[in-house]
Amino acid sequence: MNSPITGKEMQLSYEWRTIPFRKEQFEIPYQFYLCEDSGEQFTTTEVDELNMRMVYNQFRTKHHIPLPDEIRSIREQYEVSASRMGEILGFGPNTYGQYEKGDLPSLANAKLLKMANDPEKFLDLVKDWETSSDKPKADLLKRVRKLIDQENSFINNLESYLMGGHKASHYTGFKTPDYEKLTEMIVFFAQEVPCYKTKMNKLLFYSDFLMFKQQGHSVSGAMYKAIPYGPVPNSFESIFESLAKKDVIDIWYDELPEGGQKQYLQGRKDRPLRNELFSENEMMVLDTIKSRFKDTKPYEIVEISHQEKGWIDNEVSRSYISYHYAFDLKAL
Numbered sequence: 001m002n003s004p005i006t007g008k009e010m011q012l013s014y015e016w017r018t019i020p021f022r023k024e025q026f027e028i029p030y031q032f033y034l035c036e037d038s039g040e041q042f043t044t045t046e047v048d049e050l051n052m053r054m055v056y057n058q059f060r061t062k063h064h065i066p067l068p069d070e071i072r073s074i075r076e077q078y079e080v081s082a083s084r085m086g087e088i089l090g091f092g093p094n095t096y097g098q099y100e101k102g103d104l105p106s107l108a109n110a111k112l113l114k115m116a117n118d119p120e121k122f123l124d125l126v127k128d129w130e131t132s133s134d135k136p137k138a139d140l141l142k143r144v145r146k147l148i149d150q151e152n153s154f155i156n157n158l159e160s161y162l163m164g165g166h167k168a169s170h171y172t173g174f175k176t177p178d179y180e181k182l183t184e185m186i187v188f189f190a191q192e193v194p195c196y197k198t199k200m201n202k203l204l205f206y207s208d209f210l211m212f213k214q215q216g217h218s219v220s221g222a223m224y225k226a227i228p229y230g231p232v233p234n235s236f237e238s239i240f241e242s243l244a245k246k247d248v249i250d251i252w253y254d255e256l257p258e259g260g261q262k263q264y265l266q267g268r269k270d271r272p273l274r275n276e277l278f279s280e281n282e283m284m285v286l287d288t289i290k291s292r293f294k295d296t297k298p299y300e301i302v303e304i305s306h307q308e309k310g311w312i313d314n315e316v317s318r319s320y321i322s323y324h325y326a327f328d329l330k331a332l
Contacts, residue, residue, distance in 0.1 A: 001044060003035040010035055010042065014327045021055050024062075028054040029327045053216035056104055057174040065110040066117065067168050067217075070176050072100045074117045078143055084136075088129045089116060119147040162242070164223045164234040173208055173218025173323040182220035182233070183243060184274050185286065190249045191267030192290050197240060198229055199298045200265050202305050203289055205231040206332060209310075211285045213326040219282050224321045226314035230305035231321055240265060247271065292332065304331050 003010050010033040017030035030051055032041040043051070060067060066074065075085045075096065086096035089112045099105050105113060115121040123144045131137050163177035182204070189195070189203045208218040224231040233239065240263065244251040248271055252264040275283065293301055305311055310325030 001033045001042065003033075003038070003040075004042070005035055005038045005040060008035070008037065012047075019051075019055050021059060024059070026055050026058040026062075028058060029324055030054075031327070050214075050216050053102075056102075057168075057170075057216060059104065061169055061174065063107060063110065064114065064167075065105060065107075066113050067174065067176060068100055068102050069178075070117070070168070071096070071105075071113060073176075074113065075100075077119075077147060078122070078140060080140065085116070087131075088125055089113070119144050123148065162235045162239050163221070168221065170322045170324055171223050171320045172221040173212045173326075175217045175219075175221035177221035177223070180274075181277060182222050182239070183248060184277050185220055186240070186243060186265070187248060187267060187271065187273050188275075188286050189290070190265045191273060193294050194264070194266040196298050197236070197263040197265060199293070199296070199301050200240075201232040201236055202230055202301045203293060204233055205305070206293070206329075207285055207289045209323060209326040209329060210289065210332050211282060212323045213329060213332075214285065215281055218323060219278075219285065224310075225318060226311045226321055227318060228315065230302050231308070231311055234320075288332075307331070 001010050001012075002008065012031060013034045014029045014031045016027055018025050018027050019030070020026075028051065031047050032043050033047070034041055057067075059065070075082060078085075080088075082097035082100060083093055085091075086093060089096070089109075091109065091112075095109075099109075099113070112125075116125065123141070126137065126140055126144060129137060159179040160177075163179050163182070164172075168174050168176050185204055185207060186200065189200060193199075193203065195203070204220070204222065205224050208220055208222060208224070211217065211219045222233040224233055240249070240251060243249050247268065250266045250268055252266065254262040254264060278286070296304070307330050308325070309328040309330075310321040313325075314321050
């Protein structure tokens with residue numbers, strides 16, 4: 001963006017700023033364009049929307065309000081339309097769909113949404129649903145009871161464990177941890193940039209953090225920890241090995257002269273990418289990271305990641321890295 005005062009190009013900057021919202025105060029990394037000659041700050045509609053999403057995310061986290069993708073997944077697990085879901089919960093005809101698009105629910109409606117996410121509690125709501133036709137209600141009750149039976153399955157618990165078992169927060173990029181999305185990110189890079197696990201971890205880190213920097217939420221909701229070799233996703237070794245056992249990717253092992261092995265991750269021709277899971281913005285981010293680091297060697301990308309403030313501040317304690325460090329990225 002060019003300065004309306006001097007005509008010179010301005011750099012996107014940020015500062016921590018307290019923003020009032022619904023009679024509360026929220027501290028966010030507020031973004032703006034800075035005219036260095038005049039000291040004036042400017043924003044665009046896109047930047048204003050991103051700043052407000054950061055406020056919404058803080059508000060949602062504080063009050064445990066589901067995110068738009070969570071609200072959509074609540075409905076989809078029961079295979080009902082947004083209008084019907086709103087009818088069951090007592091919302092207006094278009095309200096549920098607006099929540100899926102990003103409108104912020106009231107605290108009262110948020111409680112109903114959280115109840116609906118629990119099949120056992122949703123079962124009671126469906127039983128109380130007054131409808132003119134018995135068949136849709138009977139069919140839905142059947143689906144809900146089936147979900148209750150499946151809820152404690154080993155696979156779901158395993159995937160939740162591998163992703164850290166946490167709900168959306170600044171450590172997940174304000175996105176519910178999504179094992180499917182992380183899987184497809186790994187498939188994408190294993191196909192487009194076959195590499196050792198050390199590099200794969202950095203490709204995932206930069207993808208999620210760049211998405212957060214641009215859109216205010218991560219791609220996968222994965223949590224990243226700072227270790228000596230740079231940022232890595234939670235339980236990355238178990239995730240890679242699990243995907244290899246399910247023939248989602250291939251892992252080759254190189255023996256090291258000093259002992260031990262290096263894992264080389266490669267895509268499979270019989271396992272195409274499920275790119276329908278990604279939005280246009282998410283695919284653009286993945287392509288950006290692919291182009292940026294395609295020819296970067298593992299030791300080089302490790303050194304690059306060691307320049308990131310998020311790693312520097314958390315490496316000694318081996319702590320998880322807040323996605324707020326996305327605004328300090330040096331490599332992108």
